[in-house]
Amino acid sequence: MDSIEVGFLEEKSNYIRGLIVKEIGNLGVGHIGGCLSVVEALVALYYKHMNINPDNPQMAGRDRFIMSKGHAGPALYAVLADKGYFPLSELDSLNQPETNLPSHCDMLRTKGIDMTAGSLGQGISCAVGMAKASKIWKDDAYIYCIIGDGESQEGQVWEAAMAAAHFKLNNLIVFTDYNKLQIDGTVEEIMGLAPLDKKWEAFGWNVIEVQDGHSITQISDAIIKAKRSRNRPTMLILNTIKGKGVSFVEALGAKSHNSPFSKEQMHSALEELNLGGM
Amino acid sequence: MYENMEMRQIFCESIDRLMQEDERIIVIDADLARGNGTLSLREKYPQRAFDVGVAEQNMAALAAGMAAYGCVPFILSFTPFATRRICDQIAISIAYAKRNVKIIGSDPGITAELNGGTHMSVEDIGVLRSIPGIVIFEPVDGIQLAKALPQIIAYDGPVYIRLFRKIAPAIFNDSYKFNIFKADMLKEGKDISIFASGIMVDESIKAADILQSEGINAEILNIHTIKPLDIEAIIKSARKTGCVVTCENHNVIGGLGSAVAELLIQEFPVPLKTIGIQDHFGEVGSINYLKKKYKMTAEDIVKVAKDVLSNKI
Ligand SMILES: Cc1ncc(C[n+]2csc(CCOP(=O)(O)OP(=O)(O)O)c2C)c(N)n1
Ligand SMILES: [Mg+2]
Numbered sequence: 033m034d035s036i037e038v039g040f041l042e043e044k045s046n047y048i049r050g051l052i053v054k055e056i057g058n059l060g061v062g063h064i065g066g067c068l069s070v071v072e073a074l075v076a077l078y079y080k081h082m083n084i085n086p087d088n089p090q091m092a093g094r095d096r097f098i099m100s101k102g103h104a105g106p107a108l109y110a111v112l113a114d115k116g117y118f119p120l121s122e123l124d125s126l127n128q129p130e131t132n133l134p135s136h137c138d139m140l141r142t143k144g145i146d147m148t149a150g151s152l153g154q155g156i157s158c159a160v161g162m163a164k165a166s167k168i169w170k171d172d173a174y175i176y177c178i179i180g181d182g183e184s185q186e187g188q189v190w191e192a193a194m195a196a197a198h199f200k201l202n203n204l205i206v207f208t209d210y211n212k213l214q215i216d217g218t219v220e221e222i223m224g225l226a227p228l229d230k231k232w233e234a235f236g237w238n239v240i241e242v243q244d245g246h247s248i249t250q251i252s253d254a255i256i257k258a259k260r261s262r263n264r265p266t267m268l269i270l271n272t273i274k275g276k277g278v279s280f281v282e283a284l285g286a287k288s289h290n291s292p293f294s295k296e297q298m299h300s301a302l303e304e305l306n307l308g309g310m
Numbered sequence: 311m312y313e314n315m316e317m318r319q320i321f322c323e324s325i326d327r328l329m330q331e332d333e334r335i336i337v338i339d340a341d342l343a344r345g346n347g348t349l350s351l352r353e354k355y356p357q358r359a360f361d362v363g364v365a366e367q368n369m370a371a372l373a374a375g376m377a378a379y380g381c382v383p384f385i386l387s388f389t390p391f392a393t394r395r396i397c398d399q400i401a402i403s404i405a406y407a408k409r410n411v412k413i414i415g416s417d418p419g420i421t422a423e424l425n426g427g428t429h430m431s432v433e434d435i436g437v438l439r440s441i442p443g444i445v446i447f448e449p450v451d452g453i454q455l456a457k458a459l460p461q462i463i464a465y466d467g468p469v470y471i472r473l474f475r476k477i478a479p480a481i482f483n484d485s486y487k488f489n490i491f492k493a494d495m496l497k498e499g500k501d502i503s504i505f506a507s508g509i510m511v512d513e514s515i516k517a518a519d520i521l522q523s524e525g526i527n528a529e530i531l532n533i534h535t536i537k538p539l540d541i542e543a544i545i546k547s548a549r550k551t552g553c554v555v556t557c558e559n560h561n562v563i564g565g566l567g568s569a570v571a572e573l574l575i576q577e578f579p580v581p582l583k584t585i586g587i588q589d590h591f592g593e594v595g596s597i598n599y600l601k602k603k604y605k606m607t608a609e610d611i612v613k614v615a616k617d618v619l620s621n622k623i
Binding site: 081128 | 339341342343344345349362364365367368390391395424425426427428429454593596597599601604618
C-alpha cells in the first residue's frame with residue numbers, strides 16, 4: 033500500500049469515528065467504546081480488501097462480514113452509510129422507533145448487513161457456516177468476522193474454532209478486537225483469556241498478532257497474509273483500545289461499554305477528531 | 311420504603327443483608343454485574359460474589375455444581391441469556407437434578423428497550439414453564455421483591471425471577487404479606503377478572519379505573535408466580551366474574567395467558583382473552599412506545615375487557 037492510500041484510509045477512519053460519535057451523541061447513549069475500537073479493521077476491510085458492491089448488496093460471490101460482537105452495529109452502520117448502502121442521513125435514526133439501524137446488527141432491517149447478531153458467541157459460528165457453504169458453492173468468497181475478547185469467553189466461540197479448523201476453512205478470516213475490556217472490568221480480572229494467540233494456535237488456526245490494531249498498514253498486511261493461508265482459518269488478534277480516538281471515552285475504561293453520551297461530549301469528541309464543523 | 315429505588319438496587323441491598331446471615335448464598339454474574347447492580351457485592355464477599363465472564367451456559371451448570379455442594383447460588387443475566395440461551399443447562403443440571411439454583415433474568419420483554427429484538431425475551435416464561443419443577447416468579451414492585459427473597463431462599467429448588475431492573479411503580483406498602491404460592495388480590499370486582507403480571511399490573515389498575523367510571527367492576531389479581539399457578543384463586547375469581555382478561559409482558563403463547571387458559575379450559579371454562587406480545591419478536595423502542603405499538607396499554611385492556619364481557623354467557 034502506498035502512503036497516499038494509507039493516508040486516505042487513515043483519514044477515512046477518522047471520519048468514520050466522527051460519524052459514530054454523531055450517531056451515539058444524537059441518541060444520548062450507546063456502545064461507544066466497542067464501536068470506536070473496531071474502526072480501522074472495518075475501514076481496511078470495506079475500503080480496501082472486501083469484494084462487495086454497495087449498488088448490489090446481495091451480489092453473488094461477494095465477500096461477507098459478520099459483526100459477531102453485534103453491539104458494535106453503529107460502527108458498521110457508519111461504514112455502510114459512507115459506502116452508499118443507505119443515505120448518511122439515516123444514521124440519525126439509530127435506535128429510534130421503527131429504525132433500520134437498531135443497537136445490534138439485523139440482516140432483515142439494514143442493507144449491507146450479512147448476518148444478524150447480538151447474542152454473543154453466535155456470529156462466529158454463522159461465519160464458519162458461511163465459509164463452509166462458500167467452499168461447497170466454490171464462489172471464492174472470503175468470510176470476515178469480528179469477535180470481542182469478552183465474547184471469546186463464550187464456549188460457542190471455541191466450538192466454532194474447532195469446526196473451522198476441522199473443515200480447513202482457509203477462506204475464513206476472524207479478528208479479535210482485543211481491547212482487554214468487557215462490561216464488568218478488564219478481561220484478565222473477569223475471566224482471563226491469555227495467552228490468546230496460543231489458544232487459537234492450539235485450535236489449529238493460522239494466528240497473526242497485529243501489534244497495533246489501529247494501524248491500517250499492519251491490519252492490511254495481516255489480511256494479505258491471511259488470504260494466503262493454505263488450509264487453515266486465520267485469526268487476527270488486534271491489540272486495540274476501547275474508545276480509541278476520544279480521550280475521555282478511553283479514560284472511562286470498562287465504563288465506556290454502554291455509556292451515556294451527551295451533546296456536549298459529542299461536540300468535544302468531534303473537536304478532538306478535528307471534525308469540529310461536522 | 312423503596313420509593314424511587316431501582317429494582318436492581320433493592321435486589322442488591324436485600325441479597326447483601328441475606329448473605330450476611332446465610333453463608334450458603336452465592337451471587338454469580340456473566341459480565342452484566344454492572345447492569346444488574348451486583349458489582350458492589352464483590353468487595354464485601356470476594357469469595358461468594360463473582361463473575362464467570364460472558365459464559366452463561368457455564369454459569370448455569372457451575373451453579374448447579376455449587377448447589378450440589380450445599381450452596382444457594384443466584385445466577386444473573388439479561389432475561390434471554392438467563393433462559394433461552396441456557397435452557398438445556400437449566401433443564402438438566404438444575405431442574406432434572408433438582409438443584410437449588412435461583413435464576414435472575416433482567417429486562418424482560420419490552421423492558422429491554424434500546425437493546426432491541428435480540429435482547430427482548432418474548433419466550434422466557436414459555437421455555438422455563440415447560441421444564442418440570444421450576445418456580446417462575448415476576449415481582450411487581452420493590453416491596454414484593456424484598457419480601458420474596460427470603461422465601462425464595464427458604465424454598466429448596468430452582469426458582470426463576472423475572473426482574474424489571476428499573477424503578478417499578480409501588481403497588482404494595484410495608485404491611486404487605488407475601489406468599490410465593492398465593493396470588494395477590496389487588497381489587498375485588500364482580501364483572502370481569504383481570505389477571506396480570508409484572509409491568510402490566512400497573513396498566514391493569516389504570517384500566518380497572520376506566521372501566522369503573524363506565525360502570526364495569528373489574529377484579530384484579532397480581533399473578534406474581536406464573537408457575538405453579540395459584541389455581542384456587544384463579545378459579546375462584548373466574549367463577550365469580552365469569553370472564554377473564556390476562557395481561558403480560560411476554561408472548562401470549564407460552565406465558566401467563568396460556569397458563570391461565572390451560573387451567574380454566576379444564577376446570578372452569580369462561581370467555582377469555584390474552585393481552586401481551588402477539589407472537590412476534592421485539593424491536594428497539596421505549597417501554598411506552600412499545601406498549602402502544604403492541605396494544606398493551608390501559609386503553610387496550612379496556613377495549614379487550616369490553617369485548618370479553620360481551621361474550622359472557
Ligand atoms: C450471550 C450474551 N450474553 C451477554 C450479552 C451482554 N453483553 C453485551 S456486550 C458484553 C460484553 C462484551 O465484551 P467484549 O466482547 O469484550 O466487547 P467489546 O469490548 O468489544 O465491546 C456483554 C456481556 C450479550 N449480548 N450476549
Ligand atoms: Mg472487549
